[in-house]
Amino acid sequence: xxxxxxxxxxxxxxxxxxxxxxxxxxxxxxxxxxxxxxxxxxxxxxxxxxxxxxxxxxxxxxxxxxxxxxxxxxxxxxxxxxxxxxxxxxxxxxxxxxxxxxxxxxxxxxxxxxxxxxxxxxxxxxxxxxxxxxxxxxxxxxxxxxxxxx
Amino acid sequence: xxxxxxxxxxxxxxxxxxxxxxxxxxxxxxxxxxxxxxxxxxxxxxxxxxxxxxxxxxxxxxxxxxxxxxxxxxxxxxxxxxxxxxxxxxxxxxxxxxxxxxxxxxxxxxxxxxxxxxxxxxxxxxxxxxxxxxxxxxxxxxxxxxxxxxxxxxxxxxxxxxxxxxxxxxxxxxxxxxxxxxxxxxxxxxxxxxxxxxxxxxxxxxxxxxxxxxxxxxxxxxxxxxxxxxxxxxxxxxxxxxxxxxxxxxxxxxxxxxxxxxxxxxx
Amino acid sequence: xxxxxxxxxxxxxxxxxxxxxxxxxxxxxxxxxxxxxxxxxxxxxxxxxxxxxxxxxxxxxxxxxxxxxxxxxxxxxxxxxxxxxxxxxxxxxxxxxxxxxxxxxxxxxxxxxxxxxxxxx
Numbered sequence: 001x002x003x004x005x006x007x008x009x010x011x012x013x014x015x016x017x018x019x020x021x022x023x024x025x026x027x028x029x030x031x032x033x034x035x036x037x038x039x040x041x042x043x044x045x046x047x048x049x050x051x052x053x054x055x056x057x058x059x060x061x062x063x064x065x066x067x068x069x070x071x072x073x074x075x076x077x078x079x080x081x082x083x084x085x086x087x088x089x090x091x092x093x094x095x096x097x098x099x100x101x102x103x104x105x106x107x108x109x110x111x112x113x114x115x116x117x118x119x120x121x122x123x124x125x126x127x128x129x130x131x132x133x134x135x136x137x138x139x140x141x142x143x144x145x146x147x148x149x150x
Numbered sequence: 151x152x153x154x155x156x157x158x159x160x161x162x163x164x165x166x167x168x169x170x171x172x173x174x175x176x177x178x179x180x181x182x183x184x185x186x187x188x189x190x191x192x193x194x195x196x197x198x199x200x201x202x203x204x205x206x207x208x209x210x211x212x213x214x215x216x217x218x219x220x221x222x223x224x225x226x227x228x229x230x231x232x233x234x235x236x237x238x239x240x241x242x243x244x245x246x247x248x249x250x251x252x253x254x255x256x257x258x259x260x261x262x263x264x265x266x267x268x269x270x271x272x273x274x275x276x277x278x279x280x281x282x283x284x285x286x287x288x289x290x291x292x293x294x295x296x297x298x299x300x301x302x303x304x305x306x307x308x309x310x311x312x313x314x315x316x317x318x319x320x321x322x323x324x325x326x327x328x329x330x331x332x333x334x335x336x337x338x339x340x341x342x343x344x345x346x347x348x349x350x351x352x353x354x355x356x357x358x359x360x361x362x363x364x365x366x367x368x369x370x371x372x373x374x375x376x377x378x379x380x381x382x383x384x385x386x387x388x389x390x391x392x393x394x395x396x397x398x399x400x401x402x403x404x405x406x407x408x409x410x411x412x413x414x415x416x417x
Numbered sequence: 418x419x420x421x422x423x424x425x426x427x428x429x430x431x432x433x434x435x436x437x438x439x440x441x442x443x444x445x446x447x448x449x450x451x452x453x454x455x456x457x458x459x460x461x462x463x464x465x466x467x468x469x470x471x472x473x474x475x476x477x478x479x480x481x482x483x484x485x486x487x488x489x490x491x492x493x494x495x496x497x498x499x500x501x502x503x504x505x506x507x508x509x510x511x512x513x514x515x516x517x518x519x520x521x522x523x524x525x526x527x528x529x530x531x532x533x534x535x536x537x538x
Contacts, residue, residue, distance in 0.1 A: 029492070032481045032482050032496050032524075035497075035498075037498035043390070046518070058469060062433065063186075064186075065180070065182040065183035065186060066182065067180055067182075067183060068183050069180045069183050069339075069363075069417040070363050070364045070417045072363050072364055072365075072366065072503065073182075073187065073363035073503075075183070075186035075187055075503045075504070076184075082495075091500060094500050095518045096498060096499070096500065097468065098498055098500075099498055099500040099501060100495060100496065100497050100498065100500070100501050101495070102493070102495050102496075102497050102509070103494040103496075104491065104493070104494075104496075105491055105492060106495055106512070107490070107492050107512045108492055108509065108510070108511045109451060109509070109510035109511060110509075111509060111510050112495075112507070112508065112509050113506075113507070113508035113509075114495075114505070114506065114507050115187075115501070115502040115505065115506045116500050116502060117464065117499075117500045117501070118500075119500055119532055125476075144180075144339050144522065145482060167450060189455070190442075190444075190455050190457050190506050190508075192457060192503075192504035192506070194442050194457055194459075194461075195439060195442060195459040198439075198440065198442060199439060199459075327435060363502075363506075366461070366502075366503035366504060
């Protein structure tokens with residue numbers, strides 16, 4: 001507990017320092033949501049990031065390979081036909097399901113591509129918050145491990 | 151017929167999940183995966199670091215590598231890697247990319263070749279050399295593989311490489327040919343290129359060195375050969391030794407006419 | 418040979434970093450008012466769950482925040498957990514123009530940080 005407090009203080013100091021020397025505007029100094037990334041179940045992540053039910057929607061496109069040759073690097077791409085405020089990528093079977101989340105402003109296009117680690121074959125969730133409502137798409141991505149590393 | 155049924159049922163056993171997935175060829179399934187990674191290959195990070203090292207004065211002689219001759223003339227990089235290994239008159243040797251870079255590092259910069267040879271893979275001077283390799287090969291991307299055996303020593307190295315390729319040794323009597331001399335072979339889901347055929351050799355030789363996602367490391371061909379020999383349970387080869395250059399000569403000549411696509415991206 | 422990607426990257430300059438980290442590879446290209454930004458970063462992104470060659474767990478160490486700003490406004494904000502791949506890659510798009518100066522900053526769990534600048538081509 002004490003260690004955690006010290007960690008939070010260190011972050012606050014770094015952000016404060018950066019703000020004070022004008023490298024980032026104070027309003028933009030968001031805390032990185034440690035809590036969301038520390039959660040160990042899908043439901044808990046949903047709760048922490050504020051997902052109160054999400055419908056699958058044709059307004060959401062989730063592109064990912066059906067089979068990933070190696071779970072260390074799995075490419076995923078999420079886009080939406082509606083203006084998006086936030087996108088989250090969750091891997092159900094990872095020790096901590098939340099892999100990454102993205103925050104958009106008015107000028108950001110509703111699109112993101114990234115590469116994530118998967119511990120094993122698992123369902124991967126792409127969540128998009130658009131116009132205040134969450135949408136979701138799920139894909140099962142199989143993770144294989146090859147032989148010699150060619 | 152029975153062989154393919156056997157392989158299919160083995161595949162089902164190994165896969166365990168949806169039957170239809172295992173029934174397809176393992177190489178087809180991963181095309182989408184590979185396609186999504188080909189743009190923005192992390193090898194670019196090594197290339198960028200290597201370019202800086204190429205152009206920066208370094209070592210006891212405080213010189214850059216910009217006058218290094220890789221076979222096409224001083225400092226000429228375009229297409230040079232696609233023509234290696236080759237015979238070099240100044241050293242009177244057949245050299246691959248890594249050994250030739252070591253020559254440049256020692257002659258131009260005063261670096262110690264032995265310390266490079268002795269350094270562990272992926273660390274210190276070897277890591278710096280890896281970055282330089284990434285940069286140099288990027289300047290040959292898209293070129294045609296054109297390795298010459300005109301010089302008698304180059305011809306002799308091809309013959310030596312071929313002999314080594316087929317030599318069985320070590321506790322399991324493995325040769326390179328044990329895994330790499332037939333089409334359509336694989337270990338688990340890793341395809342094994344046929345290095346004795348022009349197409350197989352071109353595919354393999356033309357895509358190394360490469361960034362390997364499985365360990366997040368950039369591997370040169372010297373590193374790849376070292377690991378192959380380890381898997382064969384052979385003794386570790388000396389870095390940049392004639393044996394390793396000869397094996398590269400064998401693969402590269404077999405790959406002649408193919409496309410040089412390094413730096414690659416591998417599982 | 419040269420596929421043009423080097424030229425299209427624009428001029429990447431390192432502005433500020435606490436330690437000797439490597440420059441990011443940033444490609445920012447505008448087309449019809451939309452700038453496509455691809456960022457590749459050299460970082461180990463250790464999850465804390467991996468054992469090193471000596472059999473000992475490698476401590477967690479990863480980028481947790483990546484921000485992109487132009488003209489004083491943020492156009493992209495990413496939060497990463499340890500499950501983002503080593504040598505992270507991210508691709509996003511925003512409404513912008515050629516000549517936009519982009520400031521890309523990452524921060525990691527060791528309080529290391531790096532900022533690079535690129536001009537949209």
